[in-house]
Amino acid sequence: MAYDFNAIEEKWLRKWKEERAFEPKPTGKKFLLTVPWPYCNGALHIGHGRTYTVGDIIARYKRMRGFNVLYPMGFHISGTPILAFSKKIENGDAQTINLYRSYLELYGDDPTRVSEFAVPSNIASYFSERIINDFTNMGFSIDWTRKFTSGEPIYNKFVEWQFRILQDKKLIKRGDYPILYSAEEGNPVGEDDILEGDTDKVSITQFTGVYFYIGNEILLASTVRPETLDGVTNIFLNPDVQYSRIRMRGQTFIVSKRASEKLRFQRDAEFVSDVKVEDYIHKMAREPLYSREIPILPGKFVDPNIGTGVDYSVPAHSIWDHVALLEISERPDYIQVIENDSQPLDMEVIRKRFGITNLDDKEKLVEATKYVYEQEYYHGKIVRGKFKGNIVKDIKERIIDDLVQMGIAIPVYETSRRAETREGNPVIVAVIKNQWFIDYSIEAWKDKVRELIGRMSLKPDNLRNQFLQTVDWIKERPCARRRGLGTRLPMDNEWIIESLSDSTIYTVVYTIIPFLREMNFDEIDDEVFNHIFFGKGEISRKSERTKKAIEAARKEFLFWYPVDLRHTSYPHISNHLTFYLFNHVAIFPQNEWPVGVSTGGMVISEGQKMSKSKGNVYPLLTIKRKYGADLFRMYFASNADVWYDVDWRTSEVENYSKKLERFYSLLEEAKDVNGEPDGRDLWLVSRMIDRIAKGSKNFDAMKVREATVDLFFNALNDIRDLENFSGKERTLRAVRKFGKEWALSLSPVIPFLSEEIHSMYEGNGFASLQAYPTMENVYRQQESEWNFIESIVEDFRSITKVSNMKPSRMIIGTAESWKWKLLNDSKSKDVKSMIKEASPEQREFLVTLVKKKDLTQSVENEEEVLTKFRDDLARYLNVEIVVSKDAVYSRKALPGRPAIRLE
RNA sequence: GCGGAGGUUGCCGAGCUUGGCCAAAGGCGACAGACUCAAGAUCUGUUUCCAUAGGGAUUCGCCGGUUCAAAUCCGGCCCUCCGCACCA
Numbered sequence: 001m002a003y004d005f006n007a008i009e010e011k012w013l014r015k016w017k018e019e020r021a022f023e024p025k026p027t028g029k030k031f032l033l034t035v036p037w038p039y040c041n042g043a044l045h046i047g048h049g050r051t052y053t054v055g056d057i058i059a060r061y062k063r064m065r066g067f068n069v070l071y072p073m074g075f076h077i078s079g080t081p082i083l084a085f086s087k088k089i090e091n092g093d094a095q096t097i098n099l100y101r102s103y104l105e106l107y108g109d110d111p112t113r114v115s116e117f118a119v120p121s122n123i124a125s126y127f128s129e130r131i132i133n134d135f136t137n138m139g140f141s142i143d144w145t146r147k148f149t150s151g152e153p154i155y156n157k158f159v160e161w162q163f164r165i166l167q168d169k170k171l172i173k174r175g176d177y178p179i180l181y182s183a184e185e186g187n188p189v190g191e192d193d194i195l196e197g198d199t200d201k202v203s204i205t206q207f208t209g210v211y212f213y214i215g216n217e218i219l220l221a222s223t224v225r226p227e228t229l230d231g232v233t234n235i236f237l238n239p240d241v242q243y244s245r246i247r248m249r250g251q252t253f254i255v256s257k258r259a260s261e262k263l264r265f266q267r268d269a270e271f272v273s274d275v276k277v278e279d280y281i282h283k284m285a286r287e288p289l290y291s292r293e294i295p296i297l298p299g300k301f302v303d304p305n306i307g308t309g310v311d312y313s314v315p316a317h318s319i320w321d322h323v324a325l326l327e328i329s330e331r332p333d334y335i336q337v338i339e340n341d342s343q344p345l346d347m348e349v350i351r352k353r354f355g356i357t358n359l360d361d362k363e364k365l366v367e368a369t370k371y372v373y374e375q376e377y378y379h380g381k382i383v384r385g386k387f388k389g390n391i392v393k394d395i396k397e398r399i400i401d402d403l404v405q406m407g408i409a410i411p412v413y414e415t416s417r418r419a420e421t422r423e424g425n426p427v428i429v430a431v432i433k434n435q436w437f438i439d440y441s442i443e444a445w446k447d448k449v450r451e452l453i454g455r456m457s458l459k460p461d462n463l464r465n466q467f468l469q470t471v472d473w474i475k476e477r478p479c480a481r482r483r484g485l486g487t488r489l490p491m492d493n494e495w496i497i498e499s500l501s502d503s504t505i506y507t508v509v510y511t512i513i514p515f516l517r518e519m520n521f522d523e524i525d526d527e528v529f530n531h532i533f534f535g536k537g538e539i540s541r542k543s544e545r546t547k548k549a550i551e552a553a554r555k556e557f558l559f560w561y562p563v564d565l566r567h568t569s570y571p572h573i574s575n576h577l578t579f580y581l582f583n584h585v586a587i588f589p590q591n592e593w594p595v596g597v598s599t600g601g602m603v604i605s606e607g608q609k610m611s612k613s614k615g616n617v618y619p620l621l622t623i624k625r626k627y628g629a630d631l632f633r634m635y636f637a638s639n640a641d642v643w644y645d646v647d648w649r650t651s652e653v654e655n656y657s658k659k660l661e662r663f664y665s666l667l668e669e670a671k672d673v674n675g676e677p678d679g680r681d682l683w684l685v686s687r688m689i690d691r692i693a694k695g696s697k698n699f700d701a702m703k704v705r706e707a708t709v710d711l712f713f714n715a716l717n718d719i720r721d722l723e724n725f726s727g728k729e730r731t732l733r734a735v736r737k738f739g740k741e742w743a744l745s746l747s748p749v750i751p752f753l754s755e756e757i758h759s760m761y762e763g764n765g766f767a768s769l770q771a772y773p774t775m776e777n778v779y780r781q782q783e784s785e786w787n788f789i790e791s792i793v794e795d796f797r798s799i800t801k802v803s804n805m806k807p808s809r810m811i812i813g814t815a816e817s818w819k820w821k822l823l824n825d826s827k828s829k830d831v832k833s834m835i836k837e838a839s840p841e842q843r844e845f846l847v848t849l850v851k852k853k854d855l856t857q858s859v860e861n862e863e864e865v866l867t868k869f870r871d872d873l874a875r876y877l878n879v880e881i882v883v884s885k886d887a888v889y890s891r892k893a894l895p896g897r898p899a900i901r902l903e
Numbered sequence: 904g905c906g907g908a909g910g911u912u913g914c915c916g917a918g919c920u921u922g923g924c925c926a927a928a929g930g931c932g933a934c935a936g937a938c939u940c941a942a943g944a945u946c947u948g949u950u951u952c953c954a955u956a957g958g959g960a961u962u963c964g965c966c967g968g969u970u971c972a973a974a975u976c977c978g979g980c981c982c983u984c985c986g987c988a989c990c991a
């Protein structure tokens with residue numbers, strides 16, 4: 001009978017809700033599980049579903065293992081995306097409006113409501129409501145009484161408290177910071193704002209602008225290789241390019257006109273006048289290290305758009321400079337600064353090797369430059385000047401600092417490639433002054449985090465290493481922006497705390513949010529949080545109502561915290577999860593630090609990365625309606641292990657549907673059969689009991705895939721085998737023996753079906769709240785007997801296949817008793833000496849014994865077992881079966897492997 | 904470059920920690936058969952090569968090593984994917 005998953009799922013959703021099945025009270029042994037809250041700017045798709053599904057499987061399993069599990073959820077609304085979308089809708093951007101109309105249609109709402117989304121908070125509230133609905137429908141055992149958003153006032157107070165602590169502990173600092181920016185639009189630009197920014201990422205490259213003096217003026221030459229400055233031989237200016245004079249820090253600089261426009265956004269720079277480039281070419285300039293006079297030469301290859309448009313030439317280490325000099329027939333004395341393995345790279349050799357003839361061979365030049373750079377950066381040793389003896393990569397940062405300190409260089413920022421915004425304006429680099437940072441570079445802080453990582457429970461195993469790696473390179477992180485939704489920085493209201501920085505310790509809020517809501521809002525201040533979390537805030541002057549809520553909150557915090565497991569996808573390791581650890585360590589006492597973290601893989605769809613243009617982004621809701629939540633959960637649970645990427649293939653989904661249907665109808669039919677199972681069929685029960693036990697071990701190790709495959713698919717295959725061998729009636733009788741336990745063991749994965757079957761088998765209460773089943777296995781003997789029979793079936797098949805015959809009779813001869821005796825003796829005696837003493841016939845057997853260590857030996861009483869199964873076997877293989885002890889037949893027989901003769 | 908994951912039989916994908924029972928699970932696809940008026944669904948069998956008796960040969964990115972024995976351990980090489988932040 002077909003099962004109506006919609007009816008079943010709705011029924012149990014209703015019951016869970018009515019009885020508040022997943023709203024735990026603080027008693028017993030607890031388990032707090034969190035998954036990062038979703039960002040609510042659109043409909044969820046299958047990719048979002050997976051992480052929460054894994055979380056829910058763990059939550060449900062732990063619940064069945066006797067833990068009081070809290071699985072809470074909230075909503076992330078801070079940052080720029082929601083703001084950006086609502087602005088686009090306000091401005092009538094057709095693409096965005098269509099997108100949001102389609103979301104409304106998906107959820108069955110009036111698409112004309114899209115205009116409401118011009119208000120950012122409406123996007124947040126609309127989608128958070130829908131997400132609650134989606135998640136509930138997926139069967140996630142989330143306690144929704146603890147929901148909150150990163151934008152609501154109570155939460156803002158909490159984040160302010162957190163940032164005041166960080167500041168008190170001197171973990172926050174200010175400084176200048178470069179960002180991508182559009183001058184025309186007057187805004188910072190993120191990946192989404194840049195044309196092809198998602199496929200071809202734009203980053204910020206730091207150049208060093210070096211001072212070359214010419215009279216009272218400075219030619220500001222920009223380079224990414226300041227380590228070669230000792231080898232400069234000349235300056236290149238592009239004779240076809242407009243240059244300008246600008247004033248910075250009381251000095252006059254010459255840069256390309258384009259650079260002068262961009263530099264204004266990086267520092268205080270004032271345009272003075274345009275410059276005639278020919279006035280400078282072939283003049284001499286003074287380089288800053290040794291005051292050598294070097295010529296200024298024409299170089300048409302110099303790009304005015306990159307850096308300052310002034311190039312200092314180091315022909316010994318730059319293929320561009322070398323080729324440019326060849327073209328104008330200048331050949332200054334090359335000065336080597338770097339050697340590889342005590343030998344410099346010769347640019348002339350490189351030029352020939354890459355087949356470069358002139359400056360028009362741009363691709364080759366780029367390629368050769370990359371080669372030279374990699375060689376000299378990683379392996380090159382400096383042989384001149386102050387930093388002589390060092391490998392470039394070890395000393396580069398210090399060289400830059402040194403030049404800046406000496407007042408002969410400044411940092412100049414440039415984009416890593418030419419880029420423009422979606423509106424068509426150039427992307428440049430601007431420096432934000434007095435940016436706020438959280439200073440994750442403090443070593444003492446890092447050490448505490450390392451200590452925590454060392455003792456945490458982490459899955460998969462390599463996660464520990466990845467964390468340590470991240471801690472090593474993590475630096476200051478800008479923690480506030482000028483725009484976006486979120487919490488204002490308490491020490492400077494002009495800034496809004498950036499969206500990853502406002503969500504580092506929010507998991508603690510789940511434990512107390514219902515109580516915060518009971519307090520008088522105005523009374524919530526730092527003292528309240530200090531009291532709840534540290535037991536030391538002064539609260540005697542609060543109202544009774546608030547005081548009561550504070551005490552209750554403290555109790556719940558102490559009960560639920562720390563987080564026992566935080567599960568999310570691996571891209572979070574190097575950012576969110578690391579910040580999560582840092583902030584906990586900074587703010588909370590050791591016993592409240594995170595206990596465990598696990599990371600999971602991503603979802604691809606139909607073999608490819610999900611993207612709208614490929615049309616392989618499926619909304620969660622659509623999938624649930626079409627196939628049901630159990631199927632979705634089963635698919636992700638069984639298709640790949642938690643930490644690997646998983647591929648959603650619609651073509652395979654059908655199979656799952658059939659299997660679930662079979663599972664259901666099998667158990668439904670088994671429920672009503674009468675009589676005890678035949679003794680011969682109990683092997684199935686034996687295997688199932690072991691499977692259930694193994695499943696528990698797998699779930700413990702978060703091997704969700706293995707647990708599911710084994711408990712579900714392998715079990716179904718066994719049942720099919722039994723059905724083929726013994727017929728339906730007998731199979732159902734065996735299945736009934738473990739039906740209820742089987743359903744329970746799968747409850748973490750397919751909770752709805754499990755509830756249905758559990759109630760069908762007259763189980764008490766919710767399946768979701770039962771203990772994980774255990775059964776004692778008293779059927780091992782039957783299982784061994786079956787293995788023996790199965791091996792005969794296999795042999796039968798391979799013989800018929802090779803011999804190409806359709807036998808009508810199978811004569812099975814079991815091994816003579818002396819073979820059994822020798823086999824048993826060989827276990828305790830030295831086989832070699834046995835061989836010496838044996839008769840020729842015995843010797844032959846003993847030698848085989850040594851060669852084949854894997855003699856099945858599953859049953860001792862082979863004839864008896866064969867007789868018992870004879871009729872079944874005969875029917876199954878469609879042959880007459882004769883069991884014989886006749887020496888003619890048993891001569892070739894071995895224990896565990898009887899001789900078979902087909903006629 | 905750094906760090907991580909991985910390259911398995913037509914495809915997807917287990918196995919590799921604890922070497923032998925691994926020609927290598929499972930699924931998909933393909934082929935044959937049963938059922939059916941037919942199709943579909945379902946079930947059965949086959950699916951590296953050779954072989955009319957349960958056998959043999961060659962295979963798990965490439966090269967080499969350890970071992971009685973290697974997909975599995977060790978060394979080197981080639982290739983693919985992901986992260987390297989200020990973006991949620």
